[in-house]
Amino acid sequence: MTLRDRIERGLARLVAASTAERFAISLAALFASILVGTVLILAAGRITGCSTATFVLTHPTPFGLSRLFEVGFCYNPVTVYDRLFLGALGDPLSSGWDPFGRQMALTLRETTVLLFAGLGVAVAFRAGIFNIGAQGQLVVGSLASVLAVLQVAPLVGGVLGTAVSLSVGLAAGALAGGLYAAIPGVLKSYVDANEVITTIMLNFIATGVVGYLVLNHVKDPESFATQTRTIPDHANVPTILFEPTANFSVLALGVGVLLVGGVYYLLAHTAFGYDLRTSGLQPEAAEYGGVNSKRTIVASFGLSGALAGIGGAVYALMILGKFQTGVPSYGFDGITVSILAGNNPLGVGFAAFLFGVLKSGAGVVNFATDVPPQLVDTLRGLIILFVAMPEFFRLLGGRMKGVTRRVNRDESGGETDG
Numbered sequence: 001m002t003l004r005d006r007i008e009r010g011l012a013r014l015v016a017a018s019t020a021e022r023f024a025i026s027l028a029a030l031f032a033s034i035l036v037g038t039v040l041i042l043a044a045g046r047i048t049g050c051s052t053a054t055f056v057l058t059h060p061t062p063f064g065l066s067r068l069f070e071v072g073f074c075y076n077p078v079t080v081y082d083r084l085f086l087g088a089l090g091d092p093l094s095s096g097w098d099p100f101g102r103q104m105a106l107t108l109r110e111t112t113v114l115l116f117a118g119l120g121v122a123v124a125f126r127a128g129i130f131n132i133g134a135q136g137q138l139v140v141g142s143l144a145s146v147l148a149v150l151q152v153a154p155l156v157g158g159v160l161g162t163a164v165s166l167s168v169g170l171a172a173g174a175l176a177g178g179l180y181a182a183i184p185g186v187l188k189s190y191v192d193a194n195e196v197i198t199t200i201m202l203n204f205i206a207t208g209v210v211g212y213l214v215l216n217h218v219k220d221p222e223s224f225a226t227q228t229r230t231i232p233d234h235a236n237v238p239t240i241l242f243e244p245t246a247n248f249s250v251l252a253l254g255v256g257v258l259l260v261g262g263v264y265y266l267l268a269h270t271a272f273g274y275d276l277r278t279s280g281l282q283p284e285a286a287e288y289g290g291v292n293s294k295r296t297i298v299a300s301f302g303l304s305g306a307l308a309g310i311g312g313a314v315y316a317l318m319i320l321g322k323f324q325t326g327v328p329s330y331g332f333d334g335i336t337v338s339i340l341a342g343n344n345p346l347g348v349g350f351a352a353f354l355f356g357v358l359k360s361g362a363g364v365v366n367f368a369t370d371v372p373p374q375l376v377d378t379l380r381g382l383i384i385l386f387v388a389m390p391e392f393f394r395l396l397g398g399r400m401k402g403v404t405r406r407v408n409r410d411e412s413g414g415e416t417d418g
Contacts, residue, residue: 011393011394011396011397012397014393015394015397022342022390022391022394025390026387026390029386029389029390030383030387032386033383033385033386034081034383036382036386037077037081037379038077040375040378040379041073041076041077041379042057042073042075042077044074044372044375045073045074045075046071046073046074049074050370053072053073053074054074054075054076055072055073055075055077055078057072057073058070074370075370075371075375079369080365080369080371080376080379083361083364084357084358084361084362084365084376084379085357087365088103088357088360088361088364089103089104089107089357090102090103090104100241100242100243102243102245102246103364104242105242105246105248106246106248107356107360108248108250108253108356109246109248110359110360111253111356112248112252112253112256112356113311113314113319113330114311114330114333114337114355114356115256115257115260115348115349116256116259116307116308116310116311116334117134117138117308117311117331117333117334117337118333118334118337118338118348118351118352119256119259119263119307119334119338119345119348120137120177120303120304120305120306120308120311121134121304121308121334121335121338122338122341122344122345122348123263123267123276123303123304123307123345124300124304125338126276126277126343127277127279127296127300127304129185129188129195129300129301130195130199131184131199131301131304132195132196132199132200132335133180133181133198133199133200133202133203133206133305133331134304134305134308134330134331134332134334135203135206135327135329135330135331135332136180136199136202136203136206136207136331137177137180137206137304137308137309137331138311138315138327138331138334139206139207139312139327139331140176140177140180140206140309140312141172141180141305141308141310141311141313142309142312142313142316142323142327143176143210143213143214143228143312143316144172144173144175144177144309144313145170145172145176145309145312145313145316146231146322146323147172147218147323148168148171148172149165149169149172150228150231152164152168152169152235153231153232153234157234158234161235162234162238165232165234165235166235166237166317169313169316169317170314173310173311173312173314173316174307175306176309177308177309177310177312178302178303178305178306178309179305180206180305181301181304181306182298182301182302183198183202184198184199185297185298185299185302189294189295189297195301203331207325211226214227214228214323214325215325225324226325227322227325228322228323228324229322230321230322231317231321231322236318236321237249237251237252237314237317237318247318247319248318252314256349259307260346260349261345263307263345264344264345264346267345272299275291276299278291278293279291279300308334311334312330315327315330333355336355336384337352339388339391339392340354340384340387340388340391342391342395343395355384358384362377362380
């Protein structure tokens with residue numbers, strides 16, 4: 001058997017893996033990343049100088065045997081991973097754990113925005129198109145939502161004002177993100193432009209144009225920062241269960257969960273969802289079946305951008321209360337969230353929560369330990385890389401014709417290469 005056959009056979013096995021097998025693979029990858037990260041922490045702990053070792057490595061001494069070696073390290077990997085995972089949840093194993101504390105709010109806050117971004121990317125990927133422009137769509141949607149709320153909020157106050165302002169803000173974010181995402185969709189459908197290149201370029205255009213508009217046209221005259229005016233208090237997403245200063249609302253997370261269910265149903269149980277998946281994966285077959293693949297690709301991009309735009313609206317209305325340049329890279333993180341979830345909308349929630357834990361926990365590690373921030377970022381990257389790569393190779397294998405033929409042959413009961 002040649003090396004190519006072995007690779008195709010391995011990828012075919014990965015493509016055909018069940019949900020339970022894929023979960024087991026991801027769990028094994030997580031533990032593998034922790035083991036590799038432990039080695040890096042210990043190595044860095046030997047290179048770094050410290051007056052007192054926080055972790056000592058030796059061997060068991062049964063029957064009174066003397067120790068042959070005893071090596072000290074400046075960083076304790078157990079403490080690092082404890083702070084990274086449990087610290088992000090506010091120490092759930094401690095006696096005074098508050099599930100509605102500030103640290104849990106920070107974790108769920110990151111999870112919420114990543115949920116919308118990852119869901120938007122997953123829609124595009126399920127359609128067989130690569131939307132690398134979720135960041136730009138999120139930025140455009142964020143500014144549009146704030147400008148819309150600033151116009152509407154002064155007109156209506158109280159609870160009704162909150163409902164109207166948030167509805168208008170989310171709709172404006174979705175509309176702006178969807179229209180901006182439709183641009184690469186039109187370019188791909190009608191002039192055969194590569195969507196990877198166009199969406200990447202549109203990220204930079206979005207950042208530049210939005211920055212220009214804020215600085216020169218809608219800037220808060222009383223602020224030195226490049227930002228809009230702050231929206232009225234009643235137009236913010238209301239905090240529920242958590243304290244107001246946590247800048248997190250269960251309501252926003254609930255909207256994200258509802259959208260996860262809605263997008264899953266749309267893709268799996270509607271004619272549009274079937275057309276969407278077919279147009280991206282097999283456009284010739286879709287055209288033969290009467291589907292307007294060009295129009296469907298544009299619609300797929302629009303839906304993807306709308307979800308990312310809602311994420312931008314939630315970021316502005318829930319976290320900032322205004323728009324400010326320098327939006328974090330939620331859109332790019334959403335790409336990895338989608339890949340980690342296998343582009344399955346139901347898996348996006350779990351993947352977003354893992355990312356939320358890692359982003360929140362990294363701050364806890366930086367605050368509670370002496371581990372350098374660069375090493376913490378490396379550990380985060382290792383976890384993301386190890387957990388996401390099996391799904392990445394599974395998606396890659398599903399697009400390779402040789403692997404697809406092997407999977408079809410195995411499923412039909414045919415013989416495989418020995």
